[in-house]
Amino acid sequence: MGNWEHKERYAGLPVFRFDQDRLDPDRAAGLADPPAAGAAAWCVSTWFDDPPFEDVWDLFRASVDTTEVTALLVGNWCAEYRDPDIYPVRRLVAAADAFPKLESLFFGEITAREVEISWIAHGDVSPIFRAFPGLRRFEIRGSDGLTLEPIESDALRVLRFESGGLPGEVARAVAASDLPNLEHLDLWLGDENYGGSVTMDDLDAVLTGERFPSLRHLGLMNAGGQDLIAEALASAPVVARLESLSLAMGTLTDAGAEALLSGQPLTHLRKLDLRHHFLSEQMTERVRAALPGVDVDLGDRQEPEDDDWFYVEVAE
Template identity: 60%
Template sequence: MIDENLAEYVGLPVVGFEADDGEEPPAGPVAWKVATEFDEEPFPDVWKRFCATVDTASVTALVIGYWGASYDEHHHYPVPLLVEAAASFPNLRSLFLGDMTYQESEISWIEHEDVSPLFRAFPALERLDVRGGSGLTLQPFASASLRVLRFESGGLPAGVVRAVAASDLPNLEHLDMWLGTENYGGDATVADLAPVLSGDRFPSLRRLGLEDSELQDEIAEAVAGAPVVARLESLSLAMGTLTDRGAEALLAGQPLTHLRELDLHHNFISEPIQRRIREALPGVEIALEGAQRDVPYIEVSE
């Protein structure tokens, strides 16, 4: 989850860049991580040293960690730096933007700007993970290369959700959106998800996560009849405020027996309804752990 920094990314060990640590460079492919620390060296300086030290042409996976905050005099958003250096990373295929734990920055305090330029600068990008939603913007874009798009957020802006839904991504296989709470900017509605759920978008989609939402019951009700579900192998409605209402909608809706995985962990579903779900989907790997019994709340917000 988000309480530890990545140790592995796209099957590669994550190695932090430290130009002055005196250690030998790692043998074999790695996912390089570039980051600074609070009130330490400005991120642009670390980035400049990284680009001058590492064989950037061989980098296929890149993890960007702490880059500062508005209360940190060294705050500098990394996307413009990445775009400026794009020609030096001809083989970059996977990018994680915002690998920070709560000790570095609460997820809803991670300050973003527009990430749209990344797709123009890296047209061969196959995967983008973004953690944090504050200030995050995205314009509709086209990419024939992108296969995985993930947003981890305590509040994903509706403009980002609508931009994703309006994008041309014919080979997208995996889409995750942690929708969050309106208290932290998560103002998307179920209507904003309609283009994704219609099945008209993203013909290659096989895994869909619409998670961590205060509207989890409403989302489940929409998913229960959504055409896109028929082509999915994995569906996640986890981490949100899913109750018996949403679970019963799933049970009464279209068959889900074709799924390999159904993730409903961190839920507010009663034990009798949980049993009905398991009985109705005997061949599906179902995650129902983390059932709560108090007032519904999402798993990740601040």
């Protein structure tokens, strides 16, 4: 997890990076030849506004048989600049007919070395779902300025939001979505200092299990209020039908872990991910002992700074 390294594989395919170097004949001469269109997940990106993302995007479309592309990653588009003219949604939607087999899309595959996650400037991504009704997997990184309307899709199986601070309006849109076949949902809730404004009320429809009858994995992660999340999950109806649950990357303390252990049984889970936590050694042993048949990840134990400052893994 985290956002420090580019993905090497996505949607079961090796990632092939198609970036600004392809526009420079001297640099392009030394680059690997592109694979067959359907044999890779294609990441299209640029570092700076010269060349602009649109030039790389146009060359990608001219060079690759996009009718065979099943997995696409939109990388850096000079994403720290809030400029609607360079925001890739419009170009992606306009090209929808050229991607009839697209099933998996990662929007904002940008590392912290390029742009900090809280600086990735977004807009409305709702048109993507209307333009690509066959998407089975959608993931997005960054949430500054992000807006979303409730989604309606029979195809979508995986939905993930990676952020240092998720707006409550986005969480409410997700909770109001009609996704009968959604199996995997991850929300990085983040820190209020970086735009995180999700409340427990915003998540109510997710926790009751009303909206997503096929859900088998739930991640409510990277949360400044991870103990509150744990307390809610202790009695949330959705938990009984999950196969895996993640409260990783956040500020989970002994109080949250105590709530989990005192709540409904978790022994039916295959995996419980609590990585990056603030549990005492005694509590980590209690959790392991209480869930002997569950793959529990209790790695990356943290110590609060100045004895009372607990921090999420990914914020700025």
